Amino acid sequence: MTIQTQYSHHYILTAGESDAEGRMPLTLVTERVIEVATEHANALGIGYDALIKENIGWVLSRLSIEMLRYPAINDRYTLSTWIESYNRHFSERNFVMTDTAGQVLGYMRTVWVAMDYASRTVADLTRLERVPFPVPDVPCPIARTPRIPSPGDGAEREVYTFRYRDLDFNRHVNTVRYLDLILNHWPLKHFDSNVAERLDIMFHHECHYGQTVELRVGDGPASCPGSICEIALPDSTRAVTARIVWRPEEAIVSCDPTCPDSGE
Numbered sequence: 001m002t003i004q005t006q007y008s009h010h011y012i013l014t015a016g017e018s019d020a021e022g023r024m025p026l027t028l029v030t031e032r033v034i035e036v037a038t039e040h041a042n043a044l045g046i047g048y049d050a051l052i053k054e055n056i057g058w059v060l061s062r063l064s065i066e067m068l069r070y071p072a073i074n075d076r077y078t079l080s081t082w083i084e085s086y087n088r089h090f091s092e093r094n095f096v097m098t099d100t101a102g103q104v105l106g107y108m109r110t111v112w113v114a115m116d117y118a119s120r121t122v123a124d125l126t127r128l129e130r131v132p133f134p135v136p137d138v139p140c141p142i143a144r145t146p147r148i149p150s151p152g153d154g155a156e157r158e159v160y161t162f163r164y165r166d167l168d169f170n171r172h173v174n175t176v177r178y179l180d181l182i183l184n185h186w187p188l189k190h191f192d193s194n195v196a197e198r199l200d201i202m203f204h205h206e207c208h209y210g211q212t213v214e215l216r217v218g219d220g221p222a223s224c225p226g227s228i229c230e231i232a233l234p235d236s237t238r239a240v241t242a243r244i245v246w247r248p249e250e251a252i253v254s255c256d257p258t259c260p261d262s263g264e
Contacts, residue, residue: 003044003132003134004040004043004044004134005082005083005134005136006080006081006082006136006138007036007039007040007043007080007081007082008036008078008079008080008081009032009035009036009039009078009079009080010076010077010078011032011076011077011078011079012074012075012076012077013071013072013073013074013075013076013077014073014074015073015074018072018073018253019191020188020191020192020251020253021191021192021195021251021252021253022072022073022251022252022253023070023071023072023195023251023252024070024071024072024075024077026065026179026183026196026199027176027179027180027183029065029067029070029097029106029108030063030065030175030176030179031176032079033063033065033079033081033095033108033110034060034175036079036080036081036095037058037081037093037095037110037112040081040082040093041058044132044133044134045132046132046133051114054123055116055117055118056114056115056116056117056123057114057115057117058091058112058113058114058115059112059113059114059115059203060110060111060112060175060203061090061111061112061113061202061203062109062110062111062145062200062201062202062203063108063109063110063111063145063199063200063201064108064109064110064142064143064144064145064198064199064200064201065106065107065108065196065198065199066106066107066108066142066197066198067097067105067106067195067196067197067198068104068105068106069105069106070105070106070195071097071099071105072252073252073253075099076099076100077097077098077099077100077105078097078098078099079095079096079097080095080096080097080098081093081094081095082094082134082135082136082138083133083134083135083136084109084135084138084140085135086125086133086135087125088124088125088126089113089114089122089123089124089125090111090112090113090114090122091111091112091114091125091133092109092110092111092112093109093110093111093112094107094108094109094110094138094140095107095108095109095110095140096108096140107140107141107142108142109140109142109144109145111145120206142198145200145201145202146200146224146243147224148200148202148224148228148241148242148243149220149221149223149224149228150228150230151216151217151218151219151220151228151229151230152218152228154218155216155217155218155228155230156185156216156217156218157214157215157216157217158185158214158215159212159213159214159215160181160212160213160214160215161210161211161212161213162177162207162208162209162210162211162212162213163209164209165177166209167208167209171208171209172206172207172208173206173207173208173211175203178201178203178207178231178239178240179199179201179242181215181231182215182217182229182231182240182242182244185215185217185229191251192250192251193248193249193250193251194246194247194248194249195246195247195249196244196245196246197245197246197247198226198243198244198245199242199243199244199245200242200243201240201241201242201243202240202241202242203239203240204237204238204239204240204241205233205237205238205239206239207231207233207239211233212234213231213232213233213234213239214231214232214234215229215230215231216229216230216231216232217229217230220243224243225245226243226244226245226246227243227244227245227246228241228242228243229241229242229243229244230242
């Protein structure tokens with residue numbers, strides 16, 4: 001079997017996929033990362049079909065996205081992935097997004113944990129062969145996901161109860177739905193003049209249908225600048241933590257000025 005050390009998928013950003021600013025939304029970047037990781041794992045023989053025989057599966061634990069530029073409507077782009085490391089409990093996998101000229105649009109770092117579906121705990125991967133885990137010498141120049149602090153006592157707070165469309169096939173909350181909840185905290189005008197330069201997100205505890213959580217958003221300290229976000233259970237258990245670093249950038253597609261900003 002030929003080992004495919006790197007895997008690439010080519011895309012075009014359609015109007016229906018873009019955000020209100022005419023760019024590729026951060027949620028879609030996340031979806032594409034999961035999609036391409038899944039495709040490469042399947043090609044290597046360590047995807048869902050292989051691991052489910054052992055009653056285990058991959059769960060995204062950490063994700064960092066650092067974008068130089070987001071694709072706009074009708075832009076073609078390529079997302080490529082490779083494994084950086086592998087041990088008995090988790091695998092680090094990196095990505096690079098490029099345009100048709102080969103220019104880098106952004107990099108992503110991920111950590112995937114193998115979960116035992118029966119015990120809902122971390123599985124031991126030593127039972128799998130190492131051959132399907134190629135580790136090419138390919139650099140990823142962005143920093144790993146940092147430790148994300150608490151947003152603090154002065155954080156803004158809002159409550160949300162997870163619904164049917166928040167779930168995935170495992171019947172817990174889908175990764176992208178957590179990010180939807182976080183991004184919906186800001187009004188439209190914020191995104192018309194700011195773009196997420198970097199996202200760091202960590203998944204600590206799964207949430208389920210009907211569960212009510214509290215979103216807390218505050219400013220990070222000098223050691224971890226940006227917007228610090230936390231999705232917490234009623235007992236204050238951290239389900240998800242995230243940091244978003246913004247940079248000023250005007251929207252590609254301006255919204256109708258007569259349309260009121262529902263966030264105000």
